[in-house]
Amino acid sequence: MTTGTQSAENICLVGTDTQRARESTNLSRLSLSLFAATCGVSVANIYYAQPLLDAIAASFAIEPGRIGIVVTLTHVGYVLGLLFLVPLGDMLDRRKLIIGQTLLSTGALAIVGTAPTATIFLIGMIAVGLLGVVVQSLVALTATLASPHERGRSVGFVTVGVITGILGARFISGALADMGGWRLVYLVSAGLMLCLSLLLMRVLPRHVQRAHSENYLAILRSMPGLFLRDPLLRSRAILAFLVFASFSTLWTAMVLPLSAQSLSHTQIGLFGFAGLAGALAASGAGRLADRGLGNWTTVAALVLLTVSWLPISLLSSSLVLLALGVVLLDLAVQAVHVTNQSLIFAAHAGSHSRLVGGYMAFYSLGSAVGAIASTTVYEALGWTGVSMLGTGFSLTALVLLVFLGTSRVSSPDA
Structure with a gap:
């Protein structure tokens, strides 16, 4: 009887361990969808201000040539979060970390929406950027939970949510601002973040194996060292800096000439929907990277990015050509x-949180440089x-890509 009972208990334990292992290495469609939605809303918080810069400048008496500081400071907060919050995912309970960030984001958004002075508003925007890195915590978690042969697809799926948030933010913020002012945008988003926090409490897996037992300072x-030792990671981070500087140059400055043409915030925000073609391409790029075609995808994309600025430059002549350029960019x-992301995650299994934190710091720095430079120019x-x-x-x-060649910007097994 004792032996039989012990055997039954062992079978139950093995079954439980197997179930937990499956939970920790596979992602359901529901989980991926919630991750994508949370990423979309969270990253939108960082970009809501771009079509509202003229209204914010008027509200706080900030000169138009300096209003890019709003976007820049938000990305400064984002960089700080990437460097000091995201790496915590390699050592702490990721479930608690992600839920904590979404709840604190709710408070930061409420501060921005009710800020009585420019100083409080800017401090609130730094906090919004700092806590917006929950996006990268979720991307890192996705890379950890997904099976290796589906990692690129899963990261691409969640990234679709990120891009939808970035581009949809402009229309949503424009429409809400036209209805109730720019403050309404942030108060509505605070409510959305609170709802998502409650959903994440129910859906986030409870049994995720931590990648490392190192302490916080050791991780930092x-x-x-990761960047100094690895030319792939280093070169891909530099590419991220440059492409997002180009991205931010367009989206930060575009509101100024369009507002001068008497377009409303809602109309300006509609250009974000033109850019949703980028979201449709995101998961496809991940599948190509999974097949070893990451470098060819990068070459084609950078050629397209450079060409996109030709129709964009014709903004004053044709809004249709501008929309075409937005789609291409x-x-x-x-x-x-x-x-x-697909290439560096594949090359560095087990350090996803610190990887995405370091890599995305370059992304955010590029966005910050593009924002302040574009309004000044x-x-x-x-x-x-x-x-x-x-x-x-x-x-x-x-x-840079051509100069480095394929060997230093593609995965070792590509």
């Missing part, structure tokens, strides 16, 4: 981004200067 110290940027040289700036970032990325 290891991050520079966003498709190219996201193809590079998804490919980058627009004030001095107009839209022609902005187009030249965006083309310069894109062309530099393409030249």
